[in-house]
Amino acid sequence: MQDLVSTDQNNASAPEAGSSGGENSAILSVRDVTVGFGPKIILDKLDLDVRQGEILGFVGGSGTGKSVLMRTILGLTRKRKGTIRVFGKDMDTASEEELAIIHKRWGVLFQQGALFSSLTVKQNIQVPMREHLKISQRLMDELAILKLELVGLSADAADKFPSELSGGMIKRAALARALALDPDLVFLDEPTSGLDPIGAAAFDSLIGKLSRTLGLTVYMVTHDLDSLASVCDRIAVLGDKKVLAIGTLDDMMKNDHPWIESYFRGERALRRV
Amino acid sequence: MAFKENSTAPAVRVDDEDGQAVLRLSGDWVVNRLTECEAALVGASSGKGSLHLDLSSLEGLDTSGAWVIHRYRGSQEFDGRRVVIDGMDANQQTLFHELELHHPAAFKPDRPRYSLADFLEGWGRVTVEAGRDGLAMLHILGSLGTVLAATLIQPKRLRSVSAAVQFDRTCIGAVPIILLMSFLIGVIISQQGGFYLRQFGADLYVVDLAGVLVLREIGVILTAIMVAGRSGSAITAELGAMRMREEVDALHVIGLRVTEVLILPRVLALMLAVPILTFLSDMASLFGSGLVAWAYLDIAPQPFLDRLQATVTMQTFFVGLVKAPFMALIVGLIASVEGLKVEGSTESLGKRTTLAVVKAIFLVIVVDGIFAVFFAAIGV
Numbered sequence: 001m002q003d004l005v006s007t008d009q010n011n012a013s014a015p016e017a018g019s020s021g022g023e024n025s026a027i028l029s030v031r032d033v034t035v036g037f038g039p040k041i042i043l044d045k046l047d048l049d050v051r052q053g054e055i056l057g058f059v060g061g062s063g064t065g066k067s068v069l070m071r072t073i074l075g076l077t078r079k080r081k082g083t084i085r086v087f088g089k090d091m092d093t094a095s096e097e098e099l100a101i102i103h104k105r106w107g108v109l110f111q112q113g114a115l116f117s118s119l120t121v122k123q124n125i126q127v128p129m130r131e132h133l134k135i136s137q138r139l140m141d142e143l144a145i146l147k148l149e150l151v152g153l154s155a156d157a158a159d160k161f162p163s164e165l166s167g168g169m170i171k172r173a174a175l176a177r178a179l180a181l182d183p184d185l186v187f188l189d190e191p192t193s194g195l196d197p198i199g200a201a202a203f204d205s206l207i208g209k210l211s212r213t214l215g216l217t218v219y220m221v222t223h224d225l226d227s228l229a230s231v232c233d234r235i236a237v238l239g240d241k242k243v244l245a246i247g248t249l250d251d252m253m254k255n256d257h258p259w260i261e262s263y264f265r266g267e268r269a270l271r272r273v
Numbered sequence: 274m275a276f277k278e279n280s281t282a283p284a285v286r287v288d289d290e291d292g293q294a295v296l297r298l299s300g301d302w303v304v305n306r307l308t309e310c311e312a313a314l315v316g317a318s319s320g321k322g323s324l325h326l327d328l329s330s331l332e333g334l335d336t337s338g339a340w341v342i343h344r345y346r347g348s349q350e351f352d353g354r355r356v357v358i359d360g361m362d363a364n365q366q367t368l369f370h371e372l373e374l375h376h377p378a379a380f381k382p383d384r385p386r387y388s389l390a391d392f393l394e395g396w397g398r399v400t401v402e403a404g405r406d407g408l409a410m411l412h413i414l415g416s417l418g419t420v421l422a423a424t425l426i427q428p429k430r431l432r433s434v435s436a437a438v439q440f441d442r443t444c445i446g447a448v449p450i451i452l453l454m455s456f457l458i459g460v461i462i463s464q465q466g467g468f469y470l471r472q473f474g475a476d477l478y479v480v481d482l483a484g485v486l487v488l489r490e491i492g493v494i495l496t497a498i499m500v501a502g503r504s505g506s507a508i509t510a511e512l513g514a515m516r517m518r519e520e521v522d523a524l525h526v527i528g529l530r531v532t533e534v535l536i537l538p539r540v541l542a543l544m545l546a547v548p549i550l551t552f553l554s555d556m557a558s559l560f561g562s563g564l565v566a567w568a569y570l571d572i573a574p575q576p577f578l579d580r581l582q583a584t585v586t587m588q589t590f591f592v593g594l595v596k597a598p599f600m601a602l603i604v605g606l607i608a609s610v611e612g613l614k615v616e617g618s619t620e621s622l623g624k625r626t627t628l629a630v631v632k633a634i635f636l637v638i639v640v641d642g643i644f645a646v647f648f649a650a651i652g653v
Contacts (some may be wrong), residue, residue: 163617
């Protein structure tokens with residue numbers, strides 16, 4: 001992985017890519033992480049660094065553990081060994097207060113949205129605000145609508161319940177909730193799957209814009225080659241229980257690993273990229 | 274940019290330059306400092322002339338902070354002032370541009386409703402709801418009837434595996450708790466009855482008391498209540514979750530009848546399970562009361578059984594048992610109706626499950642009352 005060159009425009013001072021460097025600028029670093037269920041090992045001694053301000057696209061075949069890795073980083077799945085550092089804090093040894101701050105500084109978009117079904121969209125977006133901030137109802141309402149508009153939903157969706165929304169609208173509402181506290185790091189699990197191409201493109205450009213203007217770091221699990229090509233600064237490929245390769249799209253195009261080759265240079269990919 | 278750990282407090286310095294108010298904003302205008310941001314701007318400048326917002330010494334800015342500044346600008350412009358914002362870097366400019374594109378509508382606080390009208394409306398809704406409930410139960414009962422008729426003609430259509438699984442859950446799984454509960458109830462009846470009857474020297478009448486009470490009423494009611502709480506709630510939750518995940522819709526589209534696939538096996542299993550459980554409950558209660566009679570009132574098992582045989586007839590036993598399938602039907606129907614009424618939210622699932630259990634227990638007792646009147650009328 002040492003030969004991969006960073007093209008991260010946002011962070012010119014970022015050290016060389018690779019698992020050994022980047023401790024300081026890495027907003028998220030995963031070291032030697034092993035996850036397994038019963039006798040089955042899903043991730044084996046996996047290393048990964050996500051740099052401050054970058055958009056990292058994560059790809060891998062179905063069942064290779066992309067979601068498991070994301071859930072492990074989020075602390076939802078137990079790991080057997082290894083360390084995960086988020087914002088420079090080790091998740092295992094962080095105190096309650098440090099964890100509380102980490103929870104305020106990241107936002108997560110789950111694959112199915114995971115909106116609270118008994119709350120309206122507006123209330124959903126306000127859940128983190130209500131919990132972590134002491135601000136007036138007026139300001140919360142304004143910010144909730146602002147976030148909704150930012151992600152491309154109209155204000156009249158605010159008072160609807162998640163069950164009344166279409167799949168694409170759920171994705172957007174969930175993103176609005178993930179962005180409620182202006183997080184530094186967002187995790188997106190297949191954000192554009194199930195969106196029409198125009199909506200997906202708008203979603204991508206929104207992510208790009210947020211990342212540039214707010215210095216948002218994005219960890220995005222996706223299979224959308226358009227997203228990978230248009231907004232991702234770097235792409236990581238998961239396979240054989242570890243990160244097979246990490247680098248720019250150009251690096252991926254040059255990689256000889258059979259899976260990576262068929263993914264990025266297969267018939268379907270060549271038609272699009 | 275949110276939650277900077279070492280953020281500096283947002284501040285506004287007001288300068289007056291050539292009759293133009295200049296607000297110099299400094300510090301972190303970020304989400305965890307929002308209240309301070311709002312407070313800093315309140316009454317910062319109340320002149321009439323044009324206003325200049327200088328952002329060049331800002332340390333941090335995110336969408337929330339930008340919104341507060343943007344809103345302040347809007348309110349000042351609304352008052353007829355000319356507002357200029359400068360000192361932004363390119364990113365902040367983009368941020369303000371985005372805000373302008375996605376300007377939320379003016380804030381309208383919810384107005385509380387007039388309570389009397391609300392109260393009446395609430396009652397009206399409950400009444401209509403109760404009527405609809407009755408209709409829905411009749412609907413499912415009717416559809417259950419047709420499905421049952423169809424199964425009688427073509428026995429293959431009965432989902433026997435599903436019914437067996439349901440039977441295993443509702444009947445066999447419930448045996449230990451039903452036995453234990455009934456045993457304790459028998460003990461209590463016998464002990465409490467014995468305590469008073471002994472004062473009149475009428476110890477032996479404990480057997481009459483326990484025998485008639487348990488066999489006619491307590492056994493079947495307790496069983497029905499336990500089944501409503503145990504299996505009725507499970508049925509509602511299962512059907513409700515299936516509705517939430519559109520599985521019920523999928524069944525419709527594939528061309529299967531929900532009544533046939535989901536409801537009939539459950540109701541049949543219940544109607545088979547409740548009589549069996551009632552019988553077991555009867556036996557456990559009598560055993561419990563017999564034990565207490567022996568230990569506490571010195572009525573040995575043989576006299577207890579003799580007395581029981583003399584007072585309790587098969588009729589008493591069957592009066593209790595005949596009610597069991599009806600109780601099962603009520604529990605099953607209500608659980609299914611409520612389950613199918615679940616909408617998209619988890620809250621409605623919880624509400625429907627609660628309602629199913631409450632309604633089922635209530636109706637079990639009402640129906641028991643109706644049976645009592647009926648049996649009295651026919652002289653049983």
